[in-house]
Amino acid sequence: MPHPIFRLLPLAALFLAFTACRPDPVIPPTIPPPPPPPDTTAATGVLRLTVLPEWEGQSLQTFTEYQNFMNYRTTVELLKMYFGDVRAIAGGDTAMVKDVDLFDLGTGTVVKHWTIEEGVWAKLRAGLGVPAGLNYEDPAEYGPGHPLSVSNGTHWSWSSGYRYVMFEGRYDPDPSSTAQLITAYSIHPGMEPSYIEFELLPAQGITITAGDTTDVTVRVAVDRFFHSVDHQIDLATENTAHGMNVPLQLKLVENIAASFSTE
């Protein structure tokens, strides 16, 4: 005879499903059709995208000790990620916004100014990583300051591709320890199998007026990188991925995509 509490589990799960903070949806990894070329005659405005890295609702502080969902003592020491093939979507309309951009969230809040076609857009759709068409370009073509410059430290020179995400820090499974954190984790998704798409869905949509600036804020719940509805990452056994170990890379990128909430 099961304990009575187990009979309540399905109800509890339903309650959580309908009341918990709902992240933006994760889109299965597909190769999207190429968007139409930008209409150079169209009026444009500026989308000011502010990306806020957070840990449990507070601004993320790198090298600061937190406890992750498994009560592991955890720091985040490096966090970079690419958004690629960013498009604005409204019904059947699509406008190209940005081919690729790099977010160094380890340095704090990142603000990007993207030129975008005038209109009322429902959402942004993007890839978490560098699109295949750009991933194997010669990086020497890009000088310092460009998102794909080798000076960003994101290029894998041994494979000619980019690390889509660089997520590094230290951990200790013993929550009561006061010893200095030594053991490192380093998860670097890259290569096509780790490229997934996600959507940013501001509740009010994105209204772009020619010549004006429109704000969109994305909160990135870095604490959720370790756990989502679908995946948990136990740093004690899942702490390294550099191109290989695709299952861990996919866990991380899907957790990241699920960690975004948009205002």
Add this chain to the structure above:
Amino acid sequence: MQELDGPFPLQLPTGFPYPQSPDDNPMTNASVRLGKALFFDQRLSRDGTISCASCHHPEQAFSDVTALSTGVEGGQGMRNSPTLANVAYHSSFFRDGGVPTLEQQAIAPVHDPVEMDHDIHAAAAQLRDEEPFRRLSMLAYGKPLDGWVLTRALASYQRTLISGWSRWDRWTQGDATAMTESEQRGWQLFNSEALNCTACHGGFDLSDHGFHNVGQYLDYSDPGRERISLDAADLGKFKTPTLRNIALTAPYMHDGSMATLEEVIAHFASGGVAHPNRSPEMRTFELSTEQRIDLIAFLHALTDERSIDQVP
């Protein structure tokens, strides 16, 4: 005096095809000289201690004498530095073939934290206003030295490192006195069905430039080609090295784990260990003491009789 902005008069051994260069990087006197100056300049490393030549010694046919090369502050690479001879004919680079062009290959050692730990743009900026870099960069590429120029010039120079002037080459071209009788017997063994060396070490570069698991380990700590393809069937596969100048390029194998040609021959004679990905071309064979001597003598006959560096 060659015109610096003219094409580089690359000398090729008999039967060698002219190597292809990308459209944006023709081999000119200026580009190869610039590449050579960069190749030997230690300022390509973060602390100014390591040049390309630190791990690719000209006297070792541009390979290294240690199993794993040492980078800045004692950093150690993960694989043995291969010879650069005839890289002009390769279609992929590094032991796992992860990089498609010599131009892109040049980025890796400069940026690798255990090699030079620097930045192509920063290194170029350091050298930009100095001679001969300033003048050669303008002549070769029409602009000051930058990261793009740096990678082009290094690739251009490396394309000139042609190996094909060994006694074996002379012998195959009809000079019957070029190899000793022992070396000729060694060649016959090498070329025999029993040893099957030419299954992978054939052609003018004595390499198919393909990727093979030769049964070196049952458990590879280095995934080899699998790291690029993400295909488990490629675990433990590494690019076939050229055998040209093999007597100069010890230690051997992808990890430099074999110090002598005797060890290498013993490994191949054993057929290697039974790794699931082991090449079907691997087969066991037995050699008498005299045959081993002959085979090694032949391998020594693959050493170039002149420098493979033809850039003044």
